Amino acid sequence: MKFLSVASSIVALVSAAALSPREEKVSYDGFKVYRITTGENLASVQDKLVDIEMKPWNMDFSKHIDVAISPDQIEKFESLNLDTIVMHEDLGADIAAEWDSSTPSSPSKRAVPDVSWFNGYHSHNDHQTFLTNLQTALPQNSEIITSGTSVQGRPIRGIHVWGNNGKGKKAILIHGNVHAREWITSMSVEYFLYQLMTGYGRDSNATALLNTYDFWILPVVNPDGFVYSQTNDRLWRKNRSAAPAGSSCIGTDENRNWPFQWNVPGGSSTNPCDETYRGRTQGDTPEIKGLVSLVNQLRDSSGIKLYLDVHSYGQYILTPYGYSCSAVAANQAKHDTLAANTGRVIQAFSGTTWITGPSCSTLYATSGSSTDYVGDVGKAEYSMTFELRDKGTNGFVLPASQILPVGKEMWEGWKYLVANL
Numbered sequence: 469m470k471f472l473s474v475a476s477s478i479v480a481l482v483s484a485a486a487l488s489p490r491e492e493k494v495s496y497d498g499f500k501v502y503r504i505t506t507g508e509n510l511a512s513v514q515d516k517l518v519d520i521e522m523k524p525w526n527m528d529f530s531k532h533i534d535v536a537i538s539p540d541q542i543e544k545f546e547s548l549n550l551d552t553i554v555m556h557e558d559l560g561a562d563i564a565a566e567w568d569s570s571t572p573s574s575p576s577k578r579a580v581p582d583v584s585w586f587n588g589y590h591s592h593n594d595h596q597t598f599l600t601n602l603q604t605a606l607p608q609n610s611e612i613i614t615s616g617t618s619v620q621g622r623p624i625r626g627i628h629v630w631g632n633n634g635k636g637k638k639a640i641l642i643h644g645n646v647h648a649r650e651w652i653t654s655m656s657v658e659y660f661l662y663q664l665m666t667g668y669g670r671d672s673n674a675t676a677l678l679n680t681y682d683f684w685i686l687p688v689v690n691p692d693g694f695v696y697s698q699t700n701d702r703l704w705r706k707n708r709s710a711a712p713a714g715s716s717c718i719g720t721d722e723n724r725n726w727p728f729q730w731n732v733p734g735g736s737s738t739n740p741c742d743e744t745y746r747g748r749t750q751g752d753t754p755e756i757k758g759l760v761s762l763v764n765q766l767r768d769s770s771g772i773k774l775y776l777d778v779h780s781y782g783q784y785i786l787t788p789y790g791y792s793c794s795a796v797a798a799n800q801a802k803h804d805t806l807a808a809n810t811g812r813v814i815q816a817f818s819g820t821t822w823i824t825g826p827s828c829s830t831l832y833a834t835s836g837s838s839t840d841y842v843g844d845v846g847k848a849e850y851s852m853t854f855e856l857r858d859k860g861t862n863g864f865v866l867p868a869s870q871i872l873p874v875g876k877e878m879w880e881g882w883k884y885l886v887a888n889l
C-alpha cells in the first residue's frame with residue numbers, strides 16, 4: 469500500500485505527543501514549512517530525513533513531502549541540501565496574520581448575515597450564531613438540524629433547507645471541517661449555503677437547486693477539534709476522543725472511523741498517536757455515530773442524491789473508492805465524468821486546476837472513510853470528497869483573503885455539479 473510503505477519510516481519518528489503537548493498552547497513561531505521534492509528520489513530523501521524531527525502535512529509522499537520544521541532543526545534540515553520550496557518562512561507569523569486579518573466582531577444578533585462574514589475566519593461560537601441568523605433568511609423553508617454531540621458535548625449543527633412544495637425531496641448532504649485544521653472548508657460550505665438561502669427567489673440557479681433537492685449542510689462536524697485548532701494547536705486534525713488505555717495520545721481521525729471497510733489494512737493507523745488513527749472500534753466516536761444516524765435516516769426517507777465531504781488541501785475531486793484501488797462503483801463512469809467536468813467549470817471560472825478520479829488510485833488508500841460509507845451503506849447515488857485550495861503554497865494556513873475567492877469558485881463548481889446529477 470502506497471500510504472503505509474512511504475509513510476512508515478517518517479511517521480514512526482513523529483510522536484504527536486512530543487510535538488503537541490495536550491493542554492498547552494503549541495507555538496509555531498519560527499517554524500519553517502517546506503515542500504520537499506521526492507519523486508524517484510523518495511527513498512534517499514527519507515534516508516536523509518531520518519534524524520530530523522518533523523511533522524508532515526501530507527500523506528502521499530510520491531511527489532513531495534510538506535513539512536513544518538521547528539527552529540532548532542532548521543539548520544540541520546537545510547544542511548541536507550534537499551530540493552525544497554519554502555511554503556511558510558515563519559509559520560507562527562502566518563498563523564497570527566491569518567487570524568488578525570479576520571473579522572474582529574461577532575455576528576450581530578437576529579440579522580441575516582452579509583457577505584462580510586467571508587472576510588475572515590471565525591470562532592466556533594460565531595459559526596453557531598451565523599447558522600442561527602442565516603436560518604432567518606428563509607424561515608419557512610429551513611430548519612436548524614443537529615446530527616449529534618461531540619466528545620466534549622458540543623452540538624453538531626447545520627441547516628436543512630428546501631424549495632417549493634415543502635420538504636422531502638432527495639437529499640444533497642454536505643459537510644465541512646471534519647479535519648480540524650482545514651479552516652477553509654467550513655467557510656466554503658457556508659458560502660454555498662449562504663448563496664442558496666439568500667439567492668432563493670432572486671437568483672435563478674439558487675432557486676432551481678432548492679426547488680429540485682433538499683440540502684442538508686453542516687459546516688463544522690468536528691467541533692472539539694476545530695476549537696482546539698483555534699485555542700491550542702493550529703495544526704490539530706483529529707477529534708478530541710480520550711487516549712485509549714496504554715496510550716497518552718488523544719484523538720481519532722473521524723475520516724477513518726466510519727463503519728464500512730474500517731478494518732482494511734493500509735488505509736488507516738491502529739496507533740493512537742498517528743494522525744490517521746482509526747479509533748478502537750468502527751464508528752466509536754460520537755461525531756461519526758451522529759452522522760451515521762443522519763445518513764441512515766436520509767437513506768430510509770428521501771434518499772441521498774449526492775454526498776460531499778469537504779477537505780483541504782491539494783485541489784482534488786475524488787470519487788469512490790478509498791478502501792480499494794480496484795473496486796468500482798456501479799456508476800463509476802458518471803462519477804468520474806461529473807468530477808472532471810466540475811473541475812473544468814471551476815478552472816474556467818477562477819483558473820485553479822483540479823485533479824479528479826477515484827480516491828484510492830488518485831491520492832491514497834483510506835479505510836473507514838466517509839464517502840465509502842455514504843455511497844455504499846448510505847446508498848447515496850453520488851459520493852465525493854473535495855480537497856480545496858491550495859496546491860501547497862500555503863497548505864492548511866490559507867490567508868483569509870482567499871476565503872471569498874474560494875467560496876465563489878466552489879459555488880460555481882458545486883452548483884454545476886448539483887445541476888448535472
Ligand SMILES: [Zn+2]
Binds near residue numbers: 646647650779780
Ligand atoms: Zn481532511
